[in-house]
Amino acid sequence: MPLIKTKYKAPAFFRNAHISSIYAATLRKVDFSFICQNRIELSDGDFLDLERSFYSPQNNKIIILLHGLAGNANRPYMLGMAKKFKAKGWDVASMNFRSCSGEMNRLYRSYHAGAIEDLEAIIAHLQRENKYSEIGLVGFSLGGNLMMKYLGEQNNIPSEIKSAVAISTPCDLGASLKELDKTHNFLYSKRFIKNLKKELQLRQTHFPSEISKEEITQCNSLLAIDELYTSKAHGFKNASDYYKKCSCIGFLPNIKIPTLLLNAKNDSFLSPNSYPVELAKNSKFLHLEIPKHGGHVGFIQHKNAYYQEERTLEFITQERSRILESIK
Structure with a gap:
């Protein structure tokens, strides 16, 4: 796919990467709360906690959200995305990685940027519970890396997973750590x-x-x-x-569902490898959008919703419409 020409225009004050990143992470308030928390027992004896919100008992589509390093399901960027999708008729499952829900997990291990087994467990649980016909995935930062590694590493991902979006994602972990x-x-x-x-x-x-x-x-x-x-x-x-x-960079060529990578050019966390331009140009499935501003998960606008939320919903909705049209 060609590179996507971004529509994002940062307000003047938020064109500074540090201002937008810090404001979004520490000062943003989102008027949204989840309905309940589900504890998922894992096969290795550990557990994960999911924050849940339901649009209707008969809903057939769900969005799964994955947070970043040292984050949790109730960070502003997670709440903002959950609110946006809930308002448009989606159920929402917001992951707390192991030890991130306020209670330490049972094992010495916890979570890391490549722990795709935990995402697999969540997807399997949700499908046993409700048999959703459509699943969307959204990952932020470390969660975006985990999500894209999962999509590129697994040969047989569930057919219900139709599209995905990774936001402010370090595609090369070692290089981004140096940044x-x-x-x-x-x-x-x-x-x-x-x-x-x-x-x-x-x-x-x-x-x-x-x-x-x-x-x-x-x-x-x-x-x-x-x-x-x-x-x-x-x-x-x-x-x-x-x-x-x-690092998901090695798995990106194998992704076989429409996936948007939204990384700001001025994100100070990211290395050059987090902008895989040539790979995206030659891929049928990887869409790359590089706004000039936005910092790290700080795509602020002159309204309550952030650009990453509107863009994610737009991308996933467009892919949904395209798929439905193709099977008519």
Whole structure:
């Protein structure tokens, strides 16, 4: 597919990447709440919590939302997307990755950017429950990487999955981590490190034989955390092995459903590999849109809805209409 010409025009004040990213993450308020929470028991003895919202008991379409690093189902960007789809007649299932719902998971492992088995478990659960005829996937940042890895790695994804959108997604994990380590991203990386170390300290109290307080204290970078915990706890040799095997960039050519990648040109989290221009030009399924502004999940407009929400709904609705037209 050719590159998509974006329609997004950032308000003047929000053309600064840091202002739009920080405002969207910390100051945005969304008037929406989920109806209930479902706990999903996993085959390895662990659990995941889903936040749910239903349009009607007989609904046949659902959108599944995946959050970013150190996020959860109730972050403003998740609520904004859920609100947009609910208003247009979709059921919504918003994932909390393992340990992200306010209660630590049972196992030493938690979540990571390539844990497609958890997404598979959620999809299977939803289909056993309601047999939706149409499923849409939306992933933000780390969740976008996980989602696109799933779509490109699995040969037989459920036919009910019709389209997907990835927003502000680091397609090359190692390269994007190097971007986060740069001076202009100091505040972001410091916040991520603080939150992740807090989670590790809690995990240490439950699994003292697996990790020590001293090891956690010595972690002063995201790379160090991935070396100490993320890679080892999830079966990778080291951080480099984790980044190589879980970056979605290697799986994008294999995606076989319409998928939109929406990455702002001024997103300071992303490396050049997160803008796969040539790949998109030669793909039937990967659509790439690169607005000039928007920062990291900060596509702010002069209205309550953000551009990423309107664009995601538009893309998924258009693909739905095209599919329905083709089977008439």
